[in-house]
Amino acid sequence: PGAKEVINRLADMGLCIIINTCRSGQYEIDAINFLNRNGIKYHHINENCQRRIQYYGNDPRKIGCLFQIDNASIHCDKIDWDDIWARIQKRLNTK
16 A cells, blocks of 8 residues: 555656566566556666666666665565655655
8 A cells, every 4th residue: 555656756756667577478568557557657667767778878787776665675574655755755855
């Protein structure tokens, strides 16, 4: 709960939203359809934003980001989107 709201707020702020998933083939298509059907804003699936590609002159393959939200991280027991929003706001305001 809360993922759509936080992700869409970040997109509305002008941040490039990349959905990085291990899914491929029909599973990747299903994920894209889910995002679209649920109104979750994103710019790219499994690829870098154009600004990064232009900066390096090619796609460096590793997804670059200001923030990475990973439900499979060893640092993550569960995703608390209110906490994530607060932490992102704090980091953006201190830069």
